[in-house]
Amino acid sequence: MSSAESAAAKSPAGRIRVLEIRTSRRTELADITCEIEKLVGESGVRQGVCHLYVSHTTAGIIVNENDDPDVARDLEAALDRMVPKAGPYQHAEGNADSHIKSALAGTSETLFIEEGRLALGRWQGIFFCEFDGPRRRQVHVKIVPDPAA
């Protein structure tokens, strides 16, 4: 199990918040929906966007179903099948596949904020995607209110 710590630190630079995550498996989709929703609520922003950014090169971010946990497990297994750990690869650290999975998942996502809440679909959750765990990780969160009309 991963633990996304709720004590997200506010960056000195302003609107960027940093969410600390600890993963427990090599390939793991960790549900961080509640933590992101909490940051949106704390921001006080009523209308705007919430940009998520993963600053790692062997991790990513995906929005997908979090109602049935089997969906995340299937995604982990499918990515491991599509990009085998064994290679052949030139990168000598044994995690070339992790970099490739990161590229497929993507490292940024832009969500909408409506009436002070994250505007996710009914079945959608936000997953931090670990591809070279277990590790301590971060997600950077930037909440931007719509410009004044």
Add this chain to the structure above:
Amino acid sequence: MSSAESAAAKSPAGRIRVLEIRTSRRTELADITCEIEKLVGESGVRQGVCHLYVSHTTAGIIVNENDDPDVARDLEAALDRMVPKAGPYQHAEGNADSHIKSALAGTSETLFIEEGRLALGRWQGIFFCEFDGPRRRQVHVKIVPDPAA
């Protein structure tokens, strides 16, 4: 054929518009370029960004060539080959592959608005990606003008 209804409803929350789409095949890239361009025109925004967001977990959004329809058909077939419907999967609803294709396509896209128009490349179109159709679907569109200088 899909039909993207032009009667996009303006959400009560402000700048988010909802585009209604009806797809007709299980895997289908539906060209919604004209509908998005229309919303950009109606917004009156001259300079800004147009965020697209798919609130479904078995669908996605892709920008790619819409000049030769074979490109979209090849993309559909390639994704069906890369992520077979048959599995093995744990998710019991028979659409685990649809969730995985959604993750590969991605659920958000950010486009630029220049001089009141969508700044697409010459051969680019916007495709709603259906991976578990036919269904009624939605694309959420948020048009944000640049902040005043």
Add this chain to the structure above:
Amino acid sequence: MSSAESAAAKSPAGRIRVLEIRTSRRTELADITCEIEKLVGESGVRQGVCHLYVSHTTAGIIVNENDDPDVARDLEAALDRMVPKAGPYQHAEGNADSHIKSALAGTSETLFIEEGRLALGRWQGIFFCEFDGPRRRQVHVKIVPDPAA
């Protein structure tokens, strides 16, 4: 080797800059980190976001490790294995695989600007992804300051 020309032209429409790139191989991840950092510096924006947009249909943009060049080479080879040039495809121009790789890589990316600098992770670089080179290419860059508080 690719050459990303530093003489980025400022678009007449305002905040969009166009970065000119020349690629030299069919599949090539070209590191454009320095060029994007230069544009961010020149913009004078202290806090905001930097949207990158690729207006081509056989190219993409990826953020991944640029410390060991083998990572980019492994990514190129993995994409070429996952999406074979040979098909079968309907699109008759011989580059259907290039369009599919573009869809997997994605054509947009949103990065953060903190204290006047691009907020990349320690090992992260920005790669223009050529999938049908060699060609002259462009990356569109839109730098948006946070709205005034």
